[in-house]
Amino acid sequence: MTEQRISRRALMIGGGVVAAWASSPARALLAQAGTAALPASVEALVAQMTVEEKAGQLTLMAATWAGGAATALNPIAATASFDEQLAEVKAGRLTGVFNGNGATMARRMQTVAMREQRLKIPLLFAADIIHGFRTVFPMPLAEAGSFEPDLAERTARAAAVEASAAGIDWTFAPMVDIARDQRWGRGIEGAGEDVLLGRMMADARVRGFQGRRGLTADDAVMSCAKHFAAYGAGEAGLDYNSVDVSERTLRDVYFPPFQAAFAAGSGTTMASFNELSGVPATANPWLLDTVLRDEWNFDGLVVSDYTGDMELIDHGFAADAREATKLAFMAGVDMSMQSGFYIAHLPDLVARGEVPMARLDQAVRRVLALKVRLGLFDNPFRRIDPKRETTRVRTKAHLALAREAGRRSIVMLKNDGDLLPLPRSGKRIALIGPFASGQQNLIGPWNVYGSDADAVDLLTGVRAALADPSLVTATAGAGVNAVLPGGIEAAVAAARAADIVVLSIGESQDMSGEAQSRTDIVVPAAQVALAEAVAATGKPIVVVLRNGRALVLDGAVRNAPAILVTWFLGSQSGPAIADILFGVEGPSARLPVSFPHATGQEPYHYDHKSTGRPNGPGELKPFKAHYRGLPNTAAFPFGHGLTYGRIEYSALGVGDGRLTASGALTVTATIANRGTRVAEEVVQLYIQDVTASITRPVRQLKAFQKIRLAAGAQQTVSFTLRHDDLTFIGLDLKPTVEPGRFRLWVAPSAEAEGVAGEFTLV
Secondary structure (H helix, E strand, C coil), rough: HHHHHHHHHHHHHHHHHHHHHHHHHHHHHHHHHHHCCCCHHHHHHHHCCCCHHHHHHCCCCCCCCHHHHHHHHCCCCCCHHHHHHHHHCCCCCCCECCCHHHHHHHHHHHHHHHEEEEECCCCCEECCCCCCCCCCCCHHHHCCCCHHHHHHHHHHHHHHHHHHHHHHCCCCCEEEECHHHCCHHHHHHCCCCCCCHHHHHHHHHHHHHHCCCCCCCCCCCCCCCCEECCHHEEEEEEHCCCECHHHHHHHHHHCCHHHHHHHHCCCCCCCCCCCCCCCCCHHHHHHHHHHHHHHHCCCCCCEECCCCCHHHHHCCCCCCCCHHHHHHHHHHHHCCEECCCCHHHHHHHHCCCCCCHHHHHHHHHHHHHHHCCCCCCCCCCCEECHHHHHHHCCHHHHHHHHHHHHCCEEEEEEHHHHCCCCCCCCCCEEEECCCCCCCCCCCCCCCCCCCCHHHCCCHHHHHCCCCCHHHEEECEEEEEEEEEECCCHHHHHHCCCCCEEEEEECCCCHHHCCCCCCCCHHHHHHHHHHHHHHCCCCCCEEEEEEECCCEEEHHHHHHHCEECCCCCCCHHHHHHEEEEEEEECCCCCCCCCCEEECCHHCCCCCCCCCCCCCCCCCCCCCCCCCCCCCCCCCCECCCCCCCCCCCCEEEEEECCCCCCCCCCCEEEEEEECCCHHHEEEEEEEEEEEEECCCCCCEEEEEEEEEEEECCCCCCEEEEEEEEEHHHHEECCEEEECEEEEEEEECCCCCCCEEEEEEEECC
16 A cells, blocks of 8 residues: 555656646757757767667666775675676667776777767766875865865866876766764765855866866866755764755755856766655756756756665655656656666656657757767767876876875864974874774775775874984774774883874774764774873873764863874875974864764754854853753864964954945954964954844854964955855845844854954945
């Protein structure tokens, strides 16, 4: 009975979608636009294709000739042999493959397509290039902490240069999901909790992947903004979980980074796994058609996530594979990834009139248009060159960039007593912890082509930085999650024999990423016990955190005089960390996510609402909005990070404090470095709309600048606020700006006072 009810409901929904699609004038316009966008020779192919060949152009599968990392990153599934996949290419039943094994594989497959396939339509080669190819850069969340979109563009550019040399045309990146629950492991792929930073990083990464010379360049790869939409809002931070947020929240928080990616030129997007208010994104016509196509005029390609259409069955939204195919396709998913549903079921659905031929042709034109944009019809082997594959990867320039990006992603949370930077001679240093040495847990989660074996560990990086490498020792002391026999005793002995302890602890890389949600975002117990034992020796401790998310820090870890957040930094992890430890460069990154006092605060984000009972600064009061014994603040807030200077904020200027609809308000502040070392400060501008028709966050980031100050220097920083910077989604779900009073802060973090004032929008 349950199955019949699901089937009946799904059929009603599917029928409604078909009828709506057929009657919509926008559909005809889109079809015409798709036709006009294709060269005549490519458009002629559409008329020659059989329905099965058309379905083949909409079918993307994992490469059967792939490396072990690619296999491990996705659910186990039965796969064909490479010869069987080549037969599918020859028959025109496959548009391309993803996560394959380089240029040699791609050349063999493309040769079959060009010589033996009836219509000789070039294949498309895709891959997960999330934070580097052979050269691995910091995980995207870490890199967002640099607050340098230019850096993100440069690392994405380098990743594209390497990936394209291996025959890759299309990357499933950037992930632009806003992530506000640190239990969710997949936050490592995005830019954190803030909308402005998310938009800027989305823009930068798209431009980096696609390059400035056009997509036909042999070093450009098409980007794919994902996951559309609100994947990061899963209930309780559980991956793949249901999402139920208001349309206002979607438009205010989760949509803007996608809009930024599309404005930057991203020609594809990926439907997310999650349902959205009861309708799975993979079969959501409002999301994929009304918003994406009709409102935003997106004319690119929508691809499902891995078996996303298949999962409509387990969602309880479709009764079987055939129904799932119809619902996903008619909702706007042009290409199916990995399920094989489109090639299996679209021909029959079209033959029976349940899917219009016009809709099939529309999707095929979008795929062919993508291949045209990438230059594949002009030269199917444009990016396939085994010789180039060996010369473009892990170059000196790329490794230098990885080191630069690594050190510019490191956040210093504490530095009591100016323990850092450490001296490069004369002091004995004990590296202690499961990440003190060894070729593991260096490149981070979700990397298909990089290798820990090619990365530089902490011990190697520290030894290279010291005048006398024999002054450093390395002792594990504990495993990531397990006590090592005699480990703590050995670590305590190493600490006592040293002048300074560098305690390298945190998460292994398999504790973050897809399907790695955590119920308690703490340093594992075995490592906490190690930290307490080492702290009891009384030696000065620098905690070097390895982590894929914000963590709750307690006890000896929280109390350590110096704490560095080093995330997963990639190929040059050790040298990048050593550069900061020894002051070759000062720490300049800031937190892109808030570190909570306790896991139970999650989801937590700095731009929360006041509520009707805010506690306010100071002691905790009864019947106010806070947890028992905890303020409704972060332990270390978004935007926080220290330098080796001593930074002071002063002299706020807001002119006459009035902003008109057509004018601009100049906000200035003086930033001084009273320390003895050069420092880079991220100066952040926040506002609060004090009274509005829709309640507004306690603060919102509106702009930031990263400035470099010599010792003793100061600089006046200037921001410009305009009417449009104050936009929010109003009662009618349209963007609006309302006159009134606004508070503002120029500050070093989302919860710091900095210098504060007010202005009025008139």
